[in-house]
Amino acid sequence: MASPHQLPKEIANLHYEDLLPHNQQGYPVTREFLQKVIDILMDHVKDTNDRNCKILEFHHPEDMKKLLDLDIQDKGVTLQQLVQDCHTTLKYQVKTGHPRFFNQLSCGLDLVSMAGEWLTATANTNMFTYEIAPVFILMENVVMQHMREIIGWENGAGDSILAPGGSISNLYAFLAARHKMFPQYKEKGLSSIKGQLVMYTSNQCHYSVKSCASVCGLGTDHCVEVPSDELGRMIPSELERLILERKARGDIPFFVNCTAGTTVLGAFDPIEDIAAICQKYKCWMHVDAAWGGGLMLSKKYRHPRLTGIEKADSVTWNPHKLMGTLLQCSTIHFKEDGLLISCNQMSAEYLFMQDKLYDVRYDTGDKVIQCGRHNDIFKLWLQWRAKGDEGFEKHMDHLMEMSEYMVRRIKEQPDKFELMMEPELVNVSFWYIPTRLRGMEKSRERENLCGQIAPVLKSRMMQSGTLMVGYQPLDDRPNFFRNIISSAAVTHADIDFLLNEMDRLGHDL
Amino acid sequence: MASPHQLPKEIANLHYEDLLPHNQQGYPVTREFLQKVIDILMDHVKDTNDRNCKILEFHHPEDMKKLLDLDIQDKGVTLQQLVQDCHTTLKYQVKTGHPRFFNQLSCGLDLVSMAGEWLTATANTNMFTYEIAPVFILMENVVMQHMREIIGWENGAGDSILAPGGSISNLYAFLAARHKMFPQYKEKGLSSIKGQLVMYTSNQCHYSVKSCASVCGLGTDHCVEVPSDELGRMIPSELERLILERKARGDIPFFVNCTAGTTVLGAFDPIEDIAAICQKYKCWMHVDAAWGGGLMLSKKYRHPRLTGIEKADSVTWNPHKLMGTLLQCSTIHFKEDGLLISCNQMSAEYLFMQDKLYDVRYDTGDKVIQCGRHNDIFKLWLQWRAKGDEGFEKHMDHLMEMSEYMVRRIKEQPDKFELMMEPELVNVSFWYIPTRLRGMEKSRERENLCGQIAPVLKSRMMQSGTLMVGYQPLDDRPNFFRNIISSAAVTHADIDFLLNEMDRLGHDL
Numbered sequence A, B: 001m002a003s004p005h006q007l008p009k010e011i012a013n014l015h016y017e018d019l020l021p022h023n024q025q026g027y028p029v030t031r032e033f034l035q036k037v038i039d040i041l042m043d044h045v046k047d048t049n050d051r052n053c054k055i056l057e058f059h060h061p062e063d064m065k066k067l068l069d070l071d072i073q074d075k076g077v078t079l080q081q082l083v084q085d086c087h088t089t090l091k092y093q094v095k096t097g098h099p100r101f102f103n104q105l106s107c108g109l110d111l112v113s114m115a116g117e118w119l120t121a122t123a124n125t126n127m128f129t130y131e132i133a134p135v136f137i138l139m140e141n142v143v144m145q146h147m148r149e150i151i152g153w154e155n156g157a158g159d160s161i162l163a164p165g166g167s168i169s170n171l172y173a174f175l176a177a178r179h180k181m182f183p184q185y186k187e188k189g190l191s192s193i194k195g196q197l198v199m200y201t202s203n204q205c206h207y208s209v210k211s212c213a214s215v216c217g218l219g220t221d222h223c224v225e226v227p228s229d230e231l232g233r234m235i236p237s238e239l240e241r242l243i244l245e246r247k248a249r250g251d252i253p254f255f256v257n258c259t260a261g262t263t264v265l266g267a268f269d270p271i272e273d274i275a276a277i278c279q280k281y282k283c284w285m286h287v288d289a290a291w292g293g294g295l296m297l298s299k300k301y302r303h304p305r306l307t308g309i310e311k312a313d314s315v316t317w318n319p320h321k322l323m324g325t326l327l328q329c330s331t332i333h334f335k336e337d338g339l340l341i342s343c344n345q346m347s348a349e350y351l352f353m354q355d356k357l358y359d360v361r362y363d364t365g366d367k368v369i370q371c372g373r374h375n376d377i378f379k380l381w382l383q384w385r386a387k388g389d390e391g392f393e394k395h396m397d398h399l400m401e402m403s404e405y406m407v408r409r410i411k412e413q414p415d416k417f418e419l420m421m422e423p424e425l426v427n428v429s430f431w432y433i434p435t436r437l438r439g440m441e442k443s444r445e446r447e448n449l450c451g452q453i454a455p456v457l458k459s460r461m462m463q464s465g466t467l468m469v470g471y472q473p474l475d476d477r478p479n480f481f482r483n484i485i486s487s488a489a490v491t492h493a494d495i496d497f498l499l500n501e502m503d504r505l506g507h508d509l
Helices: A027-048 A061-067 A079-092 A111-123 A134-151 A166-181 A207-215 A236-248 A271-280 A292-297 A339-344 A378-411 A444-464 A492-506 B027-048 B061-067 B079-092 B111-123 B134-151 B166-181 B207-215 B236-248 B271-280 B292-297 B339-344 B378-411 B444-464 B492-506
Strands: A159-163 A197-202 A223-226 A252-259 A284-288 A314-317 A330-334 A417-419 A427-432 A468-474 A477-484 B159-163 B197-202 B223-226 B252-259 B284-288 B314-317 B330-334 B417-419 B427-432 B468-474 B477-484
Touching (some): A027 A079, A027 B027, A027 B111, A061 B134, A079 B111, A079 B378, A111 A378, A111 B027, A111 B079, A111 B111, A134 A292, A134 A378, A159 A339, A166 A252, A166 A284, A166 A314, A166 A339, A197 A236, A207 A223, A223 A236, A252 A271, A271 A284, A292 A314, A378 A417, A378 B079, A427 A492, B027 B079, B159 B166, B159 B339, B166 B314, B197 B236, B207 B223, B271 B284, B378 B417, B378 B427, B427 B444, B444 B468, B444 B477
Parallel strands (some): A197 A252, A252 A284, A284 A314, B197 B252, B252 B284
Antiparallel strands (some): A159 A330, A314 A330, A468 A477, B314 B330, B468 B477
16 A cells, blocks of 8 residues: 655655764754655544545454554664555544544544644653743643632632543542541551541442542442432432441541543532532542533533532543543642642652752642653643633533534434433433334333444444444443534534434444 | 744634634645644754754743743634744743753653654544554554563563553552452452551662552551662662561561662662562562663663563563653553453443454453553554664663763763762763862762752753753762763763863852
């Protein structure tokens, strides 16, 4: 397979040693090579936004291995081969920014954010200290304060950090809560606490919350799953009952995770009711708004979903989801300043010296558990500069309006689609009904039959390459489709296409 | 401050809404905007490699804030302003790829790896599943197996994962060890283990090892620091003594961290001796080769430093350090296959379905604690394609030879420099001796006086912008300089410059 991207003959067979910094005169060749890669990326941007291009060209792993040339050899390949490698990689990669990719919580390709990530790569710095990342550290301060203001903490007070994904953000919250309530724990460990620590979360929460219990030594048996209502929202009276139950045993309930936007259903736990219970029983309240947090940017949709979030002790909020920031970009915010450092500092004075030229309070290395930290701020800052708060509000309203439109269209075709519930967020859950089941009444039996065909319909989507929508079972519900609209590219026409295409691919199942 | 990068007039005042995907006809404008950003990045690449350009333009945080325009407004800025923002950001950023930046473990700017990171941004996918990252998942398999072969595990058997930094990689090792030895722990927690778990590491180890003890519930008091010799290497007899001491108390030693390349001194713990002790006392042996692991690629320098690493149960190895891969790229390897999934799986069947079109053993989401995972493989794969094993070997040998040259030059100027010790790695530790102390004999007193001027000399480096070398105290040693040669750009002439420049800036101190 030839690439349309040929380097000039005199460069094509050169190798990495001919580039900077190995060849100090190598700037012209370096520039030509890099520009050729950029041309390929520009084509990918164009194709990603072209509805006539496929989302993917599916091959099974064993076949894909044959199509690709992935081997690492003793000797390096030529510059032309590297260009070809870039071309081939993108040819077989799934276009997650395509307007008909509805498959994940992170869809879309925000091009300003992408430009930001290109610059981040080129700057290639670590976020330890002001010394080596002065501009990015200041940007982090500005953006994190702005986000805390949006959460509703007075003047943006508190502290925040960017973490590699929502799961690690939730882990940060757990660690800070434990440290705040049991400060001896850091040195003495769990054995110094008399009584079993217990945490609570709804049975719809992200699995990373349960993972905290395993990682941090509680054990998943002591992460209590609170039942949720039919829309997937935690039932506060059940939370209280389960707290009392464990207290009666002599255990120590100390942490409640409240999900603002569950992974599958997009449900919002009732924050204010849960906050009251946390206050009553002196539990830390964490709000995992990794998914739904973006709605704080919309006056129209923030309430009642996120009402009361300012009562949280900590908040996870992932810009790489609803806000469309490039992967990855996750933030964790604390109402109390100073906790992050006192919790995570390991006194590595050989790394974070206090006798520096500048005000070392700007250094962040000692606040985090990662030590080295990727620069995840620039792509978010640049995107926010481009959009302003208004642009993000418009974006959120657009996503919600598209989801409302999709719900309306599904309801207009009750023979072909069964809406599972009215969504609170951009997760639209439904069953597709093939022709042979259209005579059947709505029932659990029909849902089971529709559930059986979901994997087949999904594989037809992937093989046709025209559409991607996720499906999964949930509790006692059989497989159903969960459509996500988190890409700015989605239009009314794309939603009409989505529903028609499912029917075209699946009617005979 | 005007940017030399002006967009054409008809585009300059447009906004993000005029780009794809908001404006479906926006490809030409989008391309022009992105190309302008790329032009800025190309200039940065050129300047980074230009020894006549400064490494940084230092300003104190409060002054820097005034120079920059970081505010997030209600309304978005123009495309021209975004271009200007990119220009300004890089103007004040530290050039970590500059040949005279010797400040961190990660120095240099590998341009093939950078091209890889640009592509990664454009592909913007998550590493959950083969479904959405087919090519990248296969690359991960190929490269991880290759790395396990280099470690010395037969046919590259075992399992691996990329993690966001060496600290999280070390955490993975700790979790797997605990899970392997106390499988009930995941559900039941620490309280199910009768006896206090204890881990061991040298007093020179990276602080993330101690952090594991805090995060995971042992408490840092139960992370025992083993004394090291005068070169910074763990003393095996001390390890054995401390294991016996804790066993006598009824505690349960279970995990030993062996550092291959300590952060400050670049010391290698004696792996084989430690392995024998681990075997004797049935402890898991983890080798933290985050820093020194790259030397496995050099026949000349691998032994004796890393001899015996194949006896490890797990190995952390960060390509973003010695190998020069862009930040960030950290790997953790396990000798036993299957542990990662059994340790970290939370049975989130709603996310990782088994009834898919393809062989789901390729999906990685259930093996990791991050859930979503950044694509850190492409930049490493592309770089390895470019260099081959031979190119990486040459790179390692170059870094070591440059370090040897620096040691030689320091020894040739005993009036101006005092070498602290013969290094095993590219960390060269020394004191600079200003004119007024040159008459003094080598003594702790002189070291103390040299230590006092280190912060002042460092601030002069930063203010002149011509050189960056780190310093720190260590145990009872006063501040000393620790020079790192991890950039392919460094030449003999750069090392001569480094020593002369320190003298130029510091002689009168």
